[in-house]
Amino acid sequence: MALDLYPRIQKSLNEKRQNLKEFLASASSEEKEICLCEEEQTVQPHLDVIDSSLEKINNETLGICEVCREAVDTKLLEMDYTACVCLDHFSENEMRRLESELELSQVIQRALLPQHIPNLAGVDLAAFSRPSDIIGGDYFDFFQFRDGTQGLVIADVSGHGVSAGMLMTSLQTVLRTMAPETDSLSELMERINRFYIHNINFTTFVTVFLARFDHKEGTLDYINAGHNPPILYHKYSGETGWLKPNVPAVGLAEDFHPRAASVTLKQGDVLLLYTDGITESFNLNQEQFGHNRLSDLVRQNAHLSAPEMVQAVRERVSAFGGNQPFADDITLVTLKMTG
Ligand SMILES: [Zn+2]
CATH class of the missing domain: 3.60.40.10 (PPM-type phosphatase domain)
Structure with a gap:
């Protein structure tokens, strides 16, 4: 496992928590209404997941497979820090979907492709x-x-x-x-x-x-x-x-x-x-x-x-x-x- 992964997850989660708290504290009520679709409490479950994941990092239990108790794949954890089942235990269909998303998260830094305006009749x-x-x-x-x-x-x-x-x-x-x-x-x-x-x-x-x-x-x-x-x-x-x-x-x-x-x-x-x-x-x-x-x-x-x-x-x-x-x-x- 990449040695720096847990510190990176920790940094990322702290950053996201900070961004969310700043948004909740500084956004106008109109901005919040639009962005949260009138459900301000929608952010709380996400903050809870972030907090419990940070706690798991401290307990060294983040990314431990619930089935075989081994550490799940690093790439999987980069893509989803709540991942708690290794790829091996997935069904073929789930596996295919996940693999394509994993692949996607590796190539994501490519530059913006040109946007072209389509020609639609009428x-x-x-x-x-x-x-x-x-x-x-x-x-x-x-x-x-x-x-x-x-x-x-x-x-x-x-x-x-x-x-x-x-x-x-x-x-x-x-x-x-x-x-x-x-x-x-x-x-x-x-x-x-x-x-x-x-x-x-x-x-x-x-x-x-x-x-x-x-x-x-x-x-x-x-x-x-x-x-x-x-x-x-x-x-x-x-x-x-x-x-x-x-x-x-x-x-x-x-x-x-x-x-x-x-x-x-x-x-x-x-x-x-x-x-x-x-x-x-x-x-x-x-x-x-x-x-x-x-x-x-x-x-x-x-x-x-x-x-x-x-x-x-x-x-x-x-x-x-x-x-x-x-x-x-x-x-x-x-x-x-x-x-
Ligand atoms: Zn496993």
Whole structure:
């Protein structure tokens, strides 16, 4: 067993506990409501697991197999510090799944692959992403499910440290590896949470809006894991609505059972995905841009094309902040139904 593994697990768990406590102590109630999906107590079971694992490190019982009392594989423990059964005792199916996840956690540091905007008949798509100087924690991408339907994702890594940047690049690898293996949005989201929650290389958490878009039917199935709610403008009513969180952010909840919600987009409807760098940008009077200003902006500019909408939001938010450089990363994705 790698000699430094236990100190590394210990460091990682302390870091995560620190990040969580800082978040709970400093986040506004609105941020908490979004990120935790209105279930503040969701973090406690996770903190309990962290504490009991730290205790096991002290007792030298962490990573001891419950079946044969040997130490479980180091790689397994890096991926899941609560692992307490060796690979040998797994069923063939469980073994296959775990092996592919183990493999994935080894290759995770590869660089971000280029994101390309897909060409979908009857859909106008545009995206913009700019990291701030400090740390790039925003991410968006398009990918495909097993049956070929279009997937899209926008995510925002909370917390600080090296793991925040690494999480973003790894999320792309994880998504592009796991999505083609399934047709189920909930299964994909559950696997993502399982992959990150006990991995000692990731000590933070990430808000993820994950969707599956059937452009022919205009159906958008989504799971919002603690991410700022995308704005959906309906042309027929002239009103906007929010695609609110339906599960806490990834890496926070031990008990994580996402269920997809669904909306239908018709011609002229506009969907805007964004990260909190937009809504939390301040003006010179220390007021936040906020969700309502953004929603009004979408409604007033719903006649624009997707690239024009992205441009309009950038200009408006920038003007709001007195044209100062953005303090946080900003990311925008717009989808407009044209056909
Ligand atoms: Zn064993």
